[in-house]
Amino acid sequence: MDNLVGRRRVLAGGGAAFLLAALEGCGRGILKTGRVDTSAPPVQPRLQLQPLHASPDRITRITVCTRPFRAEGPRLDLEQIGTKTIVHNYGHGGSGWSLSWGSSSIAVQKAMATGARDIAVIGCGALGLTSALLLQRAGAHVTIYAKDLPPNVRSSLATGVWSPDSRICLEEHATPSFNALWENMARQSFQTYQTLLGLPGDPVEFIDTYGIRDDAERKTPTTPPADDRPPFADLQRKLIGDLIPNGEDFAPGTHPFGPRYVQRFPMMMFNLTAYSRLLMSDFLANGGKIEIAEFHTPADFASLRQATLINATGYGARALFGDESVIPVRGQLARMIPQPDIHYGLFYRHVSFIPRRDGLVFQFTGEDDYYGYDDAGTTADRAEAEHAVDTIAGLYT
Numbered sequence: 001m002d003n004l005v006g007r008r009r010v011l012a013g014g015g016a017a018f019l020l021a022a023l024e025g026c027g028r029g030i031l032k033t034g035r036v037d038t039s040a041p042p043v044q045p046r047l048q049l050q051p052l053h054a055s056p057d058r059i060t061r062i063t064v065c066t067r068p069f070r071a072e073g074p075r076l077d078l079e080q081i082g083t084k085t086i087v088h089n090y091g092h093g094g095s096g097w098s099l100s101w102g103s104s105s106i107a108v109q110k111a112m113a114t115g116a117r118d119i120a121v122i123g124c125g126a127l128g129l130t131s132a133l134l135l136q137r138a139g140a141h142v143t144i145y146a147k148d149l150p151p152n153v154r155s156s157l158a159t160g161v162w163s164p165d166s167r168i169c170l171e172e173h174a175t176p177s178f179n180a181l182w183e184n185m186a187r188q189s190f191q192t193y194q195t196l197l198g199l200p201g202d203p204v205e206f207i208d209t210y211g212i213r214d215d216a217e218r219k220t221p222t223t224p225p226a227d228d229r230p231p232f233a234d235l236q237r238k239l240i241g242d243l244i245p246n247g248e249d250f251a252p253g254t255h256p257f258g259p260r261y262v263q264r265f266p267m268m269m270f271n272l273t274a275y276s277r278l279l280m281s282d283f284l285a286n287g288g289k290i291e292i293a294e295f296h297t298p299a300d301f302a303s304l305r306q307a308t309l310i311n312a313t314g315y316g317a318r319a320l321f322g323d324e325s326v327i328p329v330r331g332q333l334a335r336m337i338p339q340p341d342i343h344y345g346l347f348y349r350h351v352s353f354i355p356r357r358d359g360l361v362f363q364f365t366g367e368d369d370y371y372g373y374d375d376a377g378t379t380a381d382r383a384e385a386e387h388a389v390d391t392i393a394g395l396y397t
């Protein structure tokens, strides 16, 4: 118990006077005089958490990546280019991992419907790997052609949580038919992820996450933009709310984070190193082939023997297909030395902390979803990384 973040540790930090009233009131009981009854045995706060060692000097890596956002949502149509039938499967914004199984299952049905059984997948990120595995399960021979493989693909630089409506489209494009498509993808992915729990290396696991607020007022999870830019779609609560258990509230004094308001909710997390390796090894064990290849225009596909291709090139589709509807949304992660005893995530003041087994992940997520919008820059911002770490570290002092 000693090394848990408990009330004593919190009291040692700033704001001790306020906390004393809140925590001691909870822990020992208040006398009629309003003073704390110090004769009563101390009671630990209801919520006890292992302390996180968060400090900027423990940062091991800062990564920057672009989300492939399309205002109208992912592209999943068929295109005929010369003799090749291309099934598109790109443009999943900040939801590529979360929606991958459902989206790729749609692409695979379309590819199999061409009658081909020797099929090429272009790309080896979240969408390429899940497309390839689902094609194999449907009975196809599959070759992945890609410029880069994990861990050198953009997918490997994602936060790694179930976030199926993160920057998936603009609200104005969330039509009834899009919503039905999205709901189908989200539910199918969610169910597939349940089959990946409990495996060696924990490629997928559930963790508790604590949303922490400075005041009692509860805010919506997605903040609409402050200016007149169109809002992003908010689909998860509306369409698949039944998949998300209710949060549990902790008032000040019942948790280790001082005079703050805390809500606990479960979250599905992807340990991307183990998870990508699992997808790659399953694909290879099923007889899949991988070839390193870069395509500069769709005409380059003529060199492939396969007539049917799934295009899972993500942000790369912007240059390859000249598709300027793919907008880069920059996102940066600060990675820190793993702490195997930490099994909870935190969200506080626009910073998220995820306890991935392959490295703790800190991220400043911005005031709203336009943070990083139309920014293809990949230069690391050390100040932003340190701000993210310091914000979370501040919860423990």
Ligand SMILES: Cc1cc2nc3c(=O)[nH]c(=O)nc-3n(C[C@H](O)[C@H](O)[C@H](O)COP(=O)(O)OP(=O)(O)OC[C@H]3O[C@@H](n4cnc5c(N)ncnc54)[C@H](O)[C@@H]3O)c2cc1C
Residues within 6 Å of the ligand: 065, 066, 067, 068, 089, 090, 091, 092, 093, 094, 095, 096, 097, 098, 099, 122, 123, 124, 125, 126, 127, 128, 145, 146, 147, 148, 149, 153, 154, 155, 156, 157, 158, 159, 160, 161, 162, 163, 164, 293, 294, 295, 296, 312, 313, 314, 315, 316, 317, 320, 329, 330, 331, 332, 333
């Ligand atoms: C900071 C950040 C955090 C994120 N967090 C999450 C999260 O927690 N949960 C979630 O669900 N999503 C998250 N995302 C979004 C997710 O990472 C993307 O939606 C997803 O990675 C897209 O995968 P993809 O397979 O389409 O593309 P990629 O991973 O980019 O893969 C594309 C593949 O195509 C290949 N390729 C591209 N162009 C060519 C070419 N011309 N020739 C040959 N090969 C080519 C590449 O080499 C690569 O193999 C996050 C994104 C960012 C930036």
